[in-house]
Amino acid sequence: MFDVGIDIEDIERFQKYAKTDRFIKLCFTDYEIEYCYSQKNFARHLAVRFCAKEALIKSLSKEQQSLSFVDIEIRNDPQSGKPEIFCSRFKDYEFKVSLSHDKDKAIAIVCRIK
Numbered sequence: 459m460f461d462v463g464i465d466i467e468d469i470e471r472f473q474k475y476a477k478t479d480r481f482i483k484l485c486f487t488d489y490e491i492e493y494c495y496s497q498k499n500f501a502r503h504l505a506v507r508f509c510a511k512e513a514l515i516k517s518l519s520k521e522q523q524s525l526s527f528v529d530i531e532i533r534n535d536p537q538s539g540k541p542e543i544f545c546s547r548f549k550d551y552e553f554k555v556s557l558s559h560d561k562d563k564a565i566a567i568v569c570r571i572k
């Protein structure tokens with residue numbers, strides 16, 4: 459089995475959030491919050507992770523019920539920067555992710571394998 463999900467977001471939407479805001483805590487893991495707010499433009503890193511989580515949910519289709527955003531985590535390889543995506547609720551599935559952002563928009567695509 460193989461499926462795919464994609465999502466795009468306006469970066470501007472994430473500009474208003476501080477790292478301790480409820481919305482941020484609901485959507486992002488501690489690892490992700492530390493990563494995003496350590497970057498020069500935190501909003502684009504938040505936006506692209508939000509996209510990746512929506513894209514993963516799309517790739518699951520019917521199984522997605524009751525999945526919370528913090529069940530999904532994006533980690534970057536410390537050497538190369540390449541992102542990986544993990545979903546603690548679906549350990550039997552393998553997911554692949556690719557992220558991109560420019561001045562205004564962020565986009566992510568996720569492939570689900572199995």
Ligand SMILES: CC(C)(COP(=O)(O)OP(=O)(O)OC[C@H]1O[C@@H](n2cnc3c(N)ncnc32)[C@H](O)[C@@H]1OP(=O)(O)O)[C@@H](O)C(=O)NCCC(=O)NCCS
Nearest residue numbers: 497502503504506507534538539540541556557558559560
């Ligand atoms: C990795 C690379 C392609 C990113 O491209 P970019 O246009 O700068 O940035 P984009 O907005 O498209 O993508 C950014 C995302 O790429 C992802 N990324 C970073 N390094 C990556 C890598 N090695 N492989 C895959 N994805 C990577 C990250 O998820 C990043 O977002 P994040 O920091 O929020 O997690 C770019 O930095 C690059 O080309 N690096 C290699 C440089 C190089 O060797 N150049 C010389 C030969 S041409």
